[in-house]
Amino acid sequence: MALPTYASPLERIWYYTYLVICTVVFIFLIAPILIVIPLSFNAEPYFTFTEKMLTLDPEGYSLRWYDTLLTLGHPAPDGPRDSVWWSLAWEKATWIKAARNSLWVGFWATILATTLGTIAALGLSRSEMPYKRLIMALLISPMIVPIIIVAVGMSFFYAKACVSPDSAVGMVAGAFLSAKGCLANSHLGVIVAHAVLGIPFVIITVTATLTGFDQSLIRAAHSLGANPRTTFFKVVMPLILPGVISGALFAFVTSFDEVVAVLFIAGPEQQTIPRQMFNGIREAISPAILAVATLLVIISVALLATVELLRRRSDRLRGVTGT
Amino acid sequence: MADASTPLLTTADGRPLKAALATAQKRAKRRAFLLVVPLLIFVLLSFLIPIGYMLKRSFEHDGFAASAPALVAWFDANPGFDPANPPEDAFAALVSDLALMQTSRTTGLAGTRVNYVAPGSISLFKAGARVAKDLTPPYREALLALDADWGKPQVWRAMQSASNIYTPEFYLVAADRRLTDDGWARGNDNERIYLYLFGKTFVVSAIITVICLLLAFPVAHLLAVLPMPKSSLLMILVLLPFWTSLLVRTTSWIALLQEQGIVNDLLVGLGVLDDQNRLAAMYNMTGTIIAMTHVLLPFMVLPLYSVMRVIPPSYARAARSLGATSWTTFRRVYLPQTLPGIAAGSLLVFILAVGYYITPALVGGADGILISNLISFNMNKSNWSLAAALAAMLLVAILVLYWLYDRLIGIDRLKFG
């Protein structure tokens, strides 16, 4: 936006003030995210810039906090780094265990939310869908209802949601449940909770892709002899795929960043990265937290880039111009 | 009304077209609905039932009823007794129950239930239960000699109502009411906390909403009027926080704002601040507001942007050419057109702020906490029924706002990026 030539001096001043305000807001938005990156390389256990860091002295910087991520909880942190050491780190190191739990839970929560959510979105975007508004409101509500309420309800319910390990269900689902066969303190409990929280994002992104979807394409496929299965995989799926993937990524990030439900329903075997960070922030912010934070920022940049590319591709495919 | 003289339209196989269409319509409806069914079942099982369970807990507590059988029976038989002067057999029932509680170790549970409505009762119960088996009749005198509080109508009223498993009392407690000798009344000043925190939560959420609106408005406008490539690039700056872990952002705010943090160091280094007078912007309400504003700002920018982007610039130009000043143009022409975006963003930010937990828990200190933190506090203290009642009250508030959002804006217009 350029300033029109007829602008008065007052308008000029206002225009530049406006640009300054916008810049300040952008800095406010982005600075806190970027600041953790240099701080995570601090050689000292402080989370402010030391003098050596400011003078760019290499001695002021180190990778020690990244190293802590491998050694914290390691039974022999100072030992030689051979294959035994690494396999112990994989098994025992606190942050690695947390990362594995986070990925495991996030993966299944995403699969669950995306599959159920995409199928539902296909139904919701049909004009014949009955009670559309009500159902939509219900499916979006996990995003709106404060997480603390959901967590309180789940912590009551999950402790009672048990199956006997000897029953048929217990045999099948037992590995995913707690030792007592309950949802509380089990991986499945956390997966289910996170899937519910991810569903609104899948519904929103997939229905958004489907709003531009030309229903006559389906009829065309049918009239050309394709069965519903072929129609879905060959015609519908390719068109809504970008939306589905965006939704899946949203669902994954939701799970990957979720801590309240984990605090209330998870046991010691389900420590995730956010849970570990939450504890760390409350006790003592060592720069190890900043190292994790930096890694998470890199992941979020990668995810954001993927979603942006997908959205553009989707817009192009559907013939929508602009964004 | 069907007109008999018009020939009925039929399908090829002879069925009336109207009926055939209705059947097809019904089938299509059923098919669409069937697609949603699996998700509905999933949401029912893992979301609605837990919340329903929580609502049930907010009306339910058997801590006293299950551990004081003699008193429960006595209250059932004598519903109209005078709480100011209960007879000897009531005291006898009480003493036998106290002795039972001591052996079955349920004093804590029973006392907690009564303590909810009549603060101070739990210590009364514990002290009483310890000696109950050694007490001798007349029990009334024996208990009163132990502690005169056993004669208080407040205690007897509280025990009578606690002998019911289901009760609405936790909502009264959540509304800062307590049982006194004369029935329900406002609690002491030093016990009133929940309504105050509900109020505080709404005020703070409103403040955050206003700050978000003020910050988001110019930015959304800039994004809307800039040509595409540039605006896409700047949009990333808005979306990145949205994608970044909440805990990461909270960590950085602590690093930035604490007394020995980067901002204070910078201000002291520049000589703006004296080393003794560093800003206290963390572990208090200021910290909560700043960090939450940062977290919620994208939720304001995005709806504003999507509305502003489709406002044709020609309207503003027309207003200018008709002689309006730039301020008038903004106020009378541009601002009214952005109202849907303002409403959408503000409601969304407000709704999310009201239920916030993590940020206040980490950076709020003592005075920067919101109602969610108190729910969590009561959960941790095993005050489950009270936590559930508070959560239910918060839920009602949120649902009203959500309904309002759906009415005014429509949930299907919710979008990200």
Added chain:
Amino acid sequence: MKKLLVLSTALTAVAYAAQADVTVMSWGGAYGEAQTEAHVKPWMAATGTNTIMVDSDNPAPAIKAMVEAGNVTVDVASVEYADAVRLCDEGVLEPIDAASLPAGTDGTAAADDFLAGAVTECGVSTDIWSNIYAYDTTKLSGDAAPKTAADFFDLAKFPGKRGMRKGAKAVLEFALLGDGVPAAEVYAVLNTPEGVDRAFAKLDTIKSEVIWWEAGAQAPQLLADGEVVMTTAYNGRIFAAAINENKPFQIVWDGQIYENEMYVVPKGAPNKDAALEFIKYATSTEGLRAQAQHISYGPARKSAMLEELIFKDGKTVMAPHLPTAPENLTNALETSSAFWVDHDAELNERFQAWLAQ
């Protein structure tokens, strides 16, 4: 679809079924580390029982919530003395047979070896620790250094932020000590409504300057970061920061409030028998001595004090750093479990309300 399957199998390999046999819940930070080094690791080596340590700000409310929800994941918890008595009364803990505890290394039977009160119906003492307050000697020293409990509340003489534990216990007593109530009378005063009001009134005088901490590790951190000029803390945390990290911290013992720390087993613990074995192992003479070599909390067995205790660095003599050292006991208060068993719920409720106002 096939790719998805491959991916999911790969991820299945990521999840693991290494369930811990015994889960110990303690207070994290330097104390959790001491217990890990002194109890958990040697126990794992000796018995092969897979044992994990989980942290909590305060294990007592956490296990109470677990037991009452019927959802216990912890086998052994480290709780304060008053909580061990209170939770035992409330049926939250498993009783522990005192006769099954091992005799001291010198052959004294456990019943005689443990200090009076160190073994209760449901708990066995691991150490005697104390709530003290500490300051940074580079900021306050010489005459300008605080010396008494009253100094902690003197904002005029010692301006600046204070760190305090977020909870009623030890804080109310400390407020009364700071208000000049003699240690012997603190609980008599606190047992009256006026006494409670007096304690809160004293806290009111510094409320605006207090940063409240919950996890024990936060206290030394607040002091190290310069966020506060003085803070209440668990004495072992300050000792650990001073010795291990060379922090210039000084403890003020005047007005210290000490008590036993107890290992307990929550009712319904998944591995109750192993938990009891763990406790017997950890509270043996060697177990208690080993812990005292990692943190400055005194062992509660006489046989553990027969030989001089030396810190793990091999040179620091522990005796003067322990809460029970005679010179540290001149104005000290032992927590009354009788008082807190009865009043914990209501005073914490009032404290929370006071905090939010």
